[in-house]
Amino acid sequence: MCNHQPPCPAATATDHDAARAVASHPEQGWSLLCNGIVAFEDGGELLPSGEVIGPFTRALVNAA
Structure with missing residues (x-):
């Protein structure tokens, strides 16, 4: 899906x-x-697989 050089991280990458x-x-x-993720301004994300990452989940993952 990504035509950029270097390519954007995949939706499954930790730095997606x-x-x-x-x-x-x-x-x-x-x-x-570019990797198919819908990113919301509150920090939540909807991954191409349908998985939802809530804004509070991201904060806890980033703090670890």
Whole structure:
């Protein structure tokens, strides 16, 4: 899906949120990343697999 060089991290990578935004809708509070992740302004994410990462889950993972 990614044509950038170097390629964006895959949706399953630990640094997946470093992927470039390919569509941004700040008025709705979300962006679509190059790796298929929908990133929400509150820090939550919807992965291509359908898994939801809530904003509080991310904060706990990043703090560890």
